[in-house]
Amino acid sequence: MPTLRKTYQPQDVEKKWYQIWEDRGYFQANLESPSPSFSIVIPPPNITGALHMGHALNSTIQDILVRWFRMRGFNVLWLPGTDHAGIATQNVVERQLFKEGTSREKLGREAFVKRVWEWKAKYGETILNQLRSLGVSCDWSRLRFTLDEGLSKAVREVFVRLYEDGLIYRGTRLIHWCPRCLTALADIEVEHEETNGSLYSIRYPIDGSGDHVLIIATTRPETMLGDTAVGVHPEDTRYFHLVGKSIRLPLTGRTIPIVTDSILVDRTFGTGAVKITPGHDFNDYEAGLRNHLNEISILDKHARVDPTQLSDVDDEVLRSVQGKSVVEARKQILAFLDERGFLINTEAHKHSIGKCYRCRTIVEPFLSPQWYVKIQPLAEPAIRAVESGDIRFVPKGWENNYLAWMRDIKDWCISRQIWWGHQIPAWYCEDCDLAHVAPIIQRSDPECCPKCAGFNILQDPDVLDTWFSSALWPFSTLGWPAEHQHNSGCAGEAEQMLQIFYPTTVLVTGFDILFFWIARMIMMGLRFQNAIPFHDVYVHALVRDAEGQKMSKSKGNIIDPLSVMGEYGTDALRFTLAAMASPGRDIKLASERIEGYRNFANKLWNATRFALDNVPDGFAYVESAKIDSQINLWIVSRLHRCIGDVNTSLGAYRFDEAANRLYQFVWHEFCDWYIEFSKPDLKQQGSAGESEVRRNETVQTMLDVLQCIVRLLHPFMPFLTEELWSTLQHQPGEAEHVMVSAYPLQDESKADMDVETAMSAVIDVISSIRVLRSTYGVPPRKVLPDVVAIPANEESQAVLLSHTARIQEMGRIDSLQIGTSLAKPQGKYGSQVTKVADVYILLDGLVDFTKERIRLEKRLAVLRADLDRAEKKLSNAVFTANAPVAVVQKEQAKQHELRAECDKISLELSRLQD
RNA sequence: AGGCGCGUAGCUCAGGGGGAGAGCGCUACCUUGACACGGUAGAAGUCGGCGGUUCAAAACCGCCCGCGCCUACCA
Numbered sequence: 001m002p003t004l005r006k007t008y009q010p011q012d013v014e015k016k017w018y019q020i021w022e023d024r025g026y027f028q029a030n031l032e033s034p035s036p037s038f039s040i041v042i043p044p045p046n047i048t049g050a051l052h053m054g055h056a057l058n059s060t061i062q063d064i065l066v067r068w069f070r071m072r073g074f075n076v077l078w079l080p081g082t083d084h085a086g087i088a089t090q091n092v093v094e095r096q097l098f099k100e101g102t103s104r105e106k107l108g109r110e111a112f113v114k115r116v117w118e119w120k121a122k123y124g125e126t127i128l129n130q131l132r133s134l135g136v137s138c139d140w141s142r143l144r145f146t147l148d149e150g151l152s153k154a155v156r157e158v159f160v161r162l163y164e165d166g167l168i169y170r171g172t173r174l175i176h177w178c179p180r181c182l183t184a185l186a187d188i189e190v191e192h193e194e195t196n197g198s199l200y201s202i203r204y205p206i207d208g209s210g211d212h213v214l215i216i217a218t219t220r221p222e223t224m225l226g227d228t229a230v231g232v233h234p235e236d237t238r239y240f241h242l243v244g245k246s247i248r249l250p251l252t253g254r255t256i257p258i259v260t261d262s263i264l265v266d267r268t269f270g271t272g273a274v275k276i277t278p279g280h281d282f283n284d285y286e287a288g289l290r291n292h293l294n295e296i297s298i299l300d301k302h303a304r305v306d307p308t309q310l311s312d313v314d315d316e317v318l319r320s321v322q323g324k325s326v327v328e329a330r331k332q333i334l335a336f337l338d339e340r341g342f343l344i345n346t347e348a349h350k351h352s353i354g355k356c357y358r359c360r361t362i363v364e365p366f367l368s369p370q371w372y373v374k375i376q377p378l379a380e381p382a383i384r385a386v387e388s389g390d391i392r393f394v395p396k397g398w399e400n401n402y403l404a405w406m407r408d409i410k411d412w413c414i415s416r417q418i419w420w421g422h423q424i425p426a427w428y429c430e431d432c433d434l435a436h437v438a439p440i441i442q443r444s445d446p447e448c449c450p451k452c453a454g455f456n457i458l459q460d461p462d463v464l465d466t467w468f469s470s471a472l473w474p475f476s477t478l479g480w481p482a483e484h485q486h487n488s489g490c491a492g493e494a495e496q497m498l499q500i501f502y503p504t505t506v507l508v509t510g511f512d513i514l515f516f517w518i519a520r521m522i523m524m525g526l527r528f529q530n531a532i533p534f535h536d537v538y539v540h541a542l543v544r545d546a547e548g549q550k551m552s553k554s555k556g557n558i559i560d561p562l563s564v565m566g567e568y569g570t571d572a573l574r575f576t577l578a579a580m581a582s583p584g585r586d587i588k589l590a591s592e593r594i595e596g597y598r599n600f601a602n603k604l605w606n607a608t609r610f611a612l613d614n615v616p617d618g619f620a621y622v623e624s625a626k627i628d629s630q631i632n633l634w635i636v637s638r639l640h641r642c643i644g645d646v647n648t649s650l651g652a653y654r655f656d657e658a659a660n661r662l663y664q665f666v667w668h669e670f671c672d673w674y675i676e677f678s679k680p681d682l683k684q685q686g687s688a689g690e691s692e693v694r695r696n697e698t699v700q701t702m703l704d705v706l707q708c709i710v711r712l713l714h715p716f717m718p719f720l721t722e723e724l725w726s727t728l729q730h731q732p733g734e735a736e737h738v739m740v741s742a743y744p745l746q747d748e749s750k751a752d753m754d755v756e757t758a759m760s761a762v763i764d765v766i767s768s769i770r771v772l773r774s775t776y777g778v779p780p781r782k783v784l785p786d787v788v789a790i791p792a793n794e795e796s797q798a799v800l801l802s803h804t805a806r807i808q809e810m811g812r813i814d815s816l817q818i819g820t821s822l823a824k825p826q827g828k829y830g831s832q833v834t835k836v837a838d839v840y841i842l843l844d845g846l847v848d849f850t851k852e853r854i855r856l857e858k859r860l861a862v863l864r865a866d867l868d869r870a871e872k873k874l875s876n877a878v879f880t881a882n883a884p885v886a887v888v889q890k891e892q893a894k895q896h897e898l899r900a901e902c903d904k905i906s907l908e909l910s911r912l913q914d
Numbered sequence: 915a916g917g918c919g920c921g922u923a924g925c926u927c928a929g930g931g932g933g934a935g936a937g938c939g940c941u942a943c944c945u946u947g948a949c950a951c952g953g954u955a956g957a958a959g960u961c962g963g964c965g966g967u968u969c970a971a972a973a974c975c976g977c978c979c980g981c982g983c984c985u986a987c988c989a
Binding site for chain 2: 004006007008192199216217218219220231264265266269270271272273274275276281283284349350351352397398400401404405408511542546548568579580582584585586587588590592593595596597598599600601602603605606607608609610611612613614656657660663664671672675679767770771773774775777779780781812866869870873876877878879880881882883884887890891894898
C-alpha cells in the first residue's frame with residue numbers, strides 16, 4: 001500500500017492529472033456511441049478576457065454537470081470556444097497601436113485586421129488555458145471561435161436568409177452612438193447611471209406676440225440648436241391659444257412651430273411645454289415622426305458641435321461652439337442665454353445618463369443609417385417556447401424576466417462601425433443609382449454587379465454585432481450549415497453532430513447576458529433549426545466580494561481565481577463555489593470559506609491515509625463480500641442515503657445541497673464516527689479466526705466506502721479524487737481513472753433502519769460520556785475508572801451490550817457496566833440523562849455542585865418548555881380532533897420521552913440539593 | 915414609478931405548516947498512532963415589524979419597514 005504524505009498538496013498533482021485525462025481522450029465526445037447524449041456549449045468568453053470569479057463559477061458548474069453525466073454513462077459533449085468581441089478586441093489593439101504612435105486609420109483596414117488576428121494568435125487563448133487549470137473537461141478537439149470559417153459561413157447564411165425573408169432591413173434612424181468607439185450600439189449595450197445634473201429653465205419667445213414667452217425646461221441646453229418644435233399637451237387649456245403659433249428660437253434665426261403631442265408631453269411636469277429635438281432625443285424623435293418635423297444633427301461622430309446643419313444659428317454663437325465637446329458647448333450656450341436674458345433658472349436635478357458598456361463613455365443619440373433585425377416575428381416563437389415549458393429556466397423566477405423583456409422587445413440594430421468582425425454581406429454598385437437600387441445581398445462575394453455587370457462594387461464597411469454570431473453558437477459550433485453533398489466526409493459529420501447533440505441539454509450562464517445572448521439564441525435556434533437551442537437554462541449568481549460589493553478593477557476588490565487556486569488548490573475553490581451556489585442569491589466570497597474547504601480536502605486525504613495505513617499485508621479484496629458487523633452495515637446504509645440525496649440534488653441543479661451533503665457525510669459521519677468505530681477492529685493484530693475476518697470486513701468496507709466517496713466527490717473535486725483513486729485498492733476490472741468510473745447509484749436495499757437506530761444509540765451514550773468528561777474537567781487522556789449505563793429499555797440494553805468494547809474504547813473507560821436493573825453508583829458521581837440511557841461516571845476528585853446544578857437546571861428548563869408545549873397541544877381537543885393521527889401520536893411519544901427525562905433530571909437535582 | 919429577489923446565530927447562508935440548522939468565527943479543554951488544514955465540549959437566535967388564514971405559522975396570505983437588482987421615466 002502506498003503511503004500518503006501528511007497533508008494534501010494540490011500543486012503536486014493538478015497539472016499531472018489534467019494532462020493524463022486529456023491524453024487519454026476522456027474529454028472527447030463520441031459520434032459512434034449509442035448512449036444518450038448530454039451536451040453543453042460553453043458561453044464563449046471574450047478573447048480579450050482574463051479568468052475572473054464569474055468564469056470560475058460558470059465553468060465549475062458546467063464541469064460538475066458534465067463530469068456527473070459522463071460518469072453516468074452519457075455521451076457527453078462540452079464544446080468550448082471564444083468570442084471575437086468586436087468592440088472590446090478592437091479597443092485593445094487600438095490602444096496598442098496608439099502606444100506605437102500609429103492608428104488603425106493609418107494602417108488601413110486590411111492591415112489592421114491582420115494585426116488583430118496576430119494579437120488573437122498571441123493572446124486569444126489566455127483565458128482558455130486559465131480554464132484548463134480549473135480542471136474543465138471540455139472537448140478541446142472541437143474548439144470554436146466566432147470568426148472561424150465555418151461559423152462565418154453560418155453568419156452569412158443567417159443574414160442572407162433573414163434578408164430574403166424581409167427580417168433584415170437598413171434604415172436611417174436615431175441610434176445610440178459611442179463617440180469614443182465610433183460605432184452604433186444596441187439598446188442593451190447602453191448602461192444607465194444615475195447622475196447629479198441641472199435643470200435649466202429657458203424663455204422661448206412667441207412669434208408675433210411681443211414679450212410673450214413660453215418657458216421650457218431642459219437638462220441639455222446645448223441641444224436647443226437642434227430644436228425643430230415646441231410641444232404642449234393637446235388638452236392643456238393653458239396653451240390652446242398658442243397651438244399653431246411659432247417660437248422664435250433663441251440664439252438662432254429659426255422659427256419653429258408649437259405642436260401638440262399627448263404621448264410626449266406630461267402636463268404636470270414643469271410648465272407643461274417642452275422643446276423638441278428629434279435629432280438628439282429618442283422621445284423627441286418619435287414625436288418628430290408623429291408631427292412631421294425634420295431632424296437637425298448638431299453633433300458629428302465625435303460628439304463635437306458640427307456646423308453643417310446650423311446655418312441659421314447666430315454667427316457669434318456658432319463660432320464659439322463649433323467643434324466643441326458637448327460639455328464645452330453647454331457652458332457656452334448657457335452663457336449666451338444668460339447674457340441675452342433667456343436663462344431664467346438653474347436647479348439641481350437627478351437624472352440618468354447612458355454610457356457605453358464597453359468604455360463608459362457617454363453615448364449620444366445619433367442619426368445614422370444602420371442595419372436592423374425586425375425582431376417581432378422572431379420573438380413570438382421564442383416567447384411560446386418558454387411559456388409552453390419547452391425551455392425551462394432554473395431558477396424559475398427568470399422566466400418572468402425573460403418574458404417581460406421579450407414582449408417589449410424592439411428591433412435590433414446589428415451594424416457596428418468597426419473593422420473587427422463579420423463584415424456585412426451587402427454590396428453597392430457605384431455605377432447603379434445607389435438610392436434606388438437595393439444592395440446586393442448574397443452568400444458568396446459578388447464579382448460584379450448583377451444589374452449592370454460593372455465591377456465598381458463596394459462592400460458595406462460595417463461589421464455585425466458580435467452577439468449576432470454568438471446567437472448562432474449552439475448550432476454553428478456543431479457544423480451548421482452543413483454542405484448537402486454526401487461525398488464530403490466533413491459535411492456528414494456536421495449533420496451527425498447536429499443530430500446527436502442539438503438541442504443541447506442545458507445552458508449555464510449568468511443573468512447579465514440573459515438578453516444579450518440567451519434570448520437571441522432561442523430566437524435564432526427556433527428560426528434556423530426549427531428547434532429550441534437548449535432544454536434548460538441554468539442561471540447562476542454573481543460572485544461578489546465578502547462585503548457584497550460587485551468585484552471591479554476600479555474598486556480593487558477583485559479576488560483572482562488563479563491566485564486562490566495557487567493558495568488553496570483548485571478543488572477547494574471549485575467546492576466553495578458549488579457549496580455557495582444557492583439559487584437566486586449572489587455569492588459573497590470570503591477567503592475563510594475557501595480555506596474551510598481546503599481543510600475538507602485535507603480531511604478526506606487523511607481519512608484515506610488512515611485507511612491505507614490499516615490495510616494488512618497480503619490483504620485480498622473479496623468480491624461481493626458479506627457484511628455482518630453493525631458498524632459496517634451502518635456506514636453502508638448511511639452512504640446509500642447520501643448517494644441518493646446527492647444524485648437528487650444534482651438532478652435539480654442544487655449544487656449547494658449536493659456539496660453540503662457530501663461535506664456532512666464525509667466529515668461528520670465517515671470521519672467523526674465510522675473511522676473511530678473501526679479502530680478497535682483494525683487494531684486486531686494478525687490473529688487468526690473471527691477477529692481477522694472482522695478486520696478484513698472492516699478494511700474492505702472502509703475502502704469501498706472511500707472509493708464511493710471519491711467517485712461522488714469527483715465532479716466537485718476532480719484533482720484530489722483522481723489522486724486518491726490512484727492509491728486506493730480497487731476491485732478487479734475497475735476503471736483506471738475515477739473520471740471514467742461509474743457514478744454511484746443508490747441501492748435502497750442497503751438502507752437498514754434498525755442498524756441506524758442501534759448505532760445512534762451507541763453514539764448517544766458515547767456523547768453522554770464526553771459531555772460528563774467535559775463538564776467535570778476530566779482530561780481526554782485520563783481513563784475513567786468506572787462507568788455505569790442504565791439503558792431506558794431492553795432494546796437499548798441489547799444494542800449497548802453488543803458494543804461494550806467500542807464504547808469503552810471511544811470513551812476511554814476502564815470498567816463499563818450496562819444493565820437496566822443496575823443500581824446507581826454509590827458515592828460521588830456525575831450523571832447525564834438521555835432518552836437512550838442514564839450514564840453515570842464515578843468521580844474521585846471534587847465536584848462543583850453549584851456548577852452542576854446550573855447545568856442541570858438549564859437543561860431541565862429547555863426540556864420542560866418542550867414538554868409543556870406538547871402537553872398543551874395534547875390537552876387541546878381541537879388539536880387531537882383535527883391534526884393527523886401520525887402527528888398526534890408523535891406528540892404523545894414526545895411527551896412520554898420528555899417526561900421521563902425531566903423526572904430523572906429533577907431527581908438528580910434534588911440529590912444535589914442535599 | 916413598476917417588477918423581481920432578499921431580511922433566520924457575531925459573519926455568510928440552508929431550510930420551510932407539526933421538536934430552530936450548517937459553515938466560519940467565538941469560549942474552554944486537549945499535540946491521543948489519520949488529520950492542529952486536527953479532536954471534544956460549549957455559549958450564542960422575540961426566524962425584519964404588524965395583522966390574517968389554521969388545531970398548529972419562522973414557513974402560507976396581506977400591509978409596512980429596510981436592502982439589492984432589473985425595466986421605464988426623468989423636458
